[in-house]
Amino acid sequence: MRTLAVVGGGVIGLSVAWRAAESGWSVTVFDPAAGTGASWVAGGMLAPLSEGWPGEDEPLEFGAATLARWPGFAARLEASAGTPVFVADATLTVALDAADAADLRTIADFVTARGHEMRLLDRRAVRAAEPDLARTVRAGLLAPTEPAVDNRLLLDALRRCCEQAGVHIRAESVADLDDCAQDQVVLAAGAATARLWPGLPVHPVKGEILRLRHRPGAPPPPQRVIRARVHGRPLYLVPRADGIVVGATQYEAGFDTAVTVAGVRDLIADAEAVLPALGEYELRETTAGSRPGTPDNLPLIGRLSDRVIVAAGHGRNGILGAPLTADAVAALLDGEVLPEAKAADPHRFSVSRR
Numbered sequence: 213m214r215t216l217a218v219v220g221g222g223v224i225g226l227s228v229a230w231r232a233a234e235s236g237w238s239v240t241v242f243d244p245a246a247g248t249g250a251s252w253v254a255g256g257m258l259a260p261l262s263e264g265w266p267g268e269d270e271p272l273e274f275g276a277a278t279l280a281r282w283p284g285f286a287a288r289l290e291a292s293a294g295t296p297v298f299v300a301d302a303t304l305t306v307a308l309d310a311a312d313a314a315d316l317r318t319i320a321d322f323v324t325a326r327g328h329e330m331r332l333l334d335r336r337a338v339r340a341a342e343p344d345l346a347r348t349v350r351a352g353l354l355a356p357t358e359p360a361v362d363n364r365l366l367l368d369a370l371r372r373c374c375e376q377a378g379v380h381i382r383a384e385s386v387a388d389l390d391d392c393a394q395d396q397v398v399l400a401a402g403a404a405t406a407r408l409w410p411g412l413p414v415h416p417v418k419g420e421i422l423r424l425r426h427r428p429g430a431p432p433p434p435q436r437v438i439r440a441r442v443h444g445r446p447l448y449l450v451p452r453a454d455g456i457v458v459g460a461t462q463y464e465a466g467f468d469t470a471v472t473v474a475g476v477r478d479l480i481a482d483a484e485a486v487l488p489a490l491g492e493y494e495l496r497e498t499t500a501g502s503r504p505g506t507p508d509n510l511p512l513i514g515r516l517s518d519r520v521i522v523a524a525g526h527g528r529n530g531i532l533g534a535p536l537t538a539d540a541v542a543a544l545l546d547g548e549v550l551p552e553a554k555a556a557d558p559h560r561f562s563v564s565r566r
Contacts, residue, residue: 217392220400221246226370231538233377253501277552278536285535293369303358403502405524416502420475421459423497430492442482512558
């Protein structure tokens with residue numbers, strides 16, 4: 213039987229491992245603490261359309277292609293692990309001023325021209341959709357096909373699916389890919405990927421996130437993912453069964469994952485500007501993680517050598533990119549290239565073979 217090592221046990225590594233095991237590979241995942249990195253901290257948005265912007269055609273199309281795979285991916289997860297993972301079925305981006313409202317129109321024009329559904333909402337329509345939002349919200353952009361998932365339920369489900377498929381998860385670090393004895397190696401180590409293959413343009417981007425618990429008497433969480441820009445800072449509110457996830461700050465801070473007072477202050481202030489009742493919720497958890505960023509906001513998915521494949525650099529879209537990345541790696545293991553993943557070829561940058 214063909215053997216495969218997957219270095220990294222986040223949502224990408226586990227998805228790749230599950231897909232490969234189902235295809236007949238004997239798979240071992242190496243991670244000292246699988247499922248506890250950036251994937252554990254994430255908000256769980258699947259929102260490539262809402263992040264579209266003129267000139268960024270390839271990130272949009274990559275995101276749309278993996279979004280289209282999510283219903284089938286989630287159905288397979290639920291069938292195998294018994295866990296439904298969706299927590300919202302649409303995304304609503306709101307504008308607090310005229311400049312933000314103009315940006316929403318720009319996004320809508322760009323994305324709909326490429327065949328994707330989005331709807332502009334006026335102030336009244338926004339309040340009808342989400343009545344607890346601030347009265348200062350003046351416009352909205354609804355993406356009815358952009359859901360969200362509970363990232364922690366997702367990780368638990370992926371672990372169960374891997375175990376059922378015969379994947380071995382070893383709580384070990386890999387210091388050198390040459391130490392892996394398997395026939396093939398998938399490098400899916402997130403922000404730490406460049407440590408194992410120097411020269412890969414993957415760097416850590418710090419993100420802080422708050423988890424809030426709903427308290428009796430407080431207004432319920434929004435039904436949709438709510439996105440906004442407040443004082444130039446991006447903000448999202450993602451509903452959960454017991455509350456809301458609020459995120460996320462973005463810093464170039466290396467591998468520092470300490471939660472800062474300033475980060476918590478800004479997230480709470482910005483969130484209350486969009487959802488005033490948020491102050492009635494319980495502050496349950498503050499966490500930070502290192503997202504794996506790349507220069508062009510596209511991941512790296514492709515062969516680095518005859519033996520090593522990279523699947524990393526998904527930035528804040530690792531949850532979103534899991535289904536397409538798993539399919540793309542499966543194709544590479546069979547000697548093929550998935551057309552939807554061509555834009556993620558790592559050799560678009562200067563990548564040396566070790």
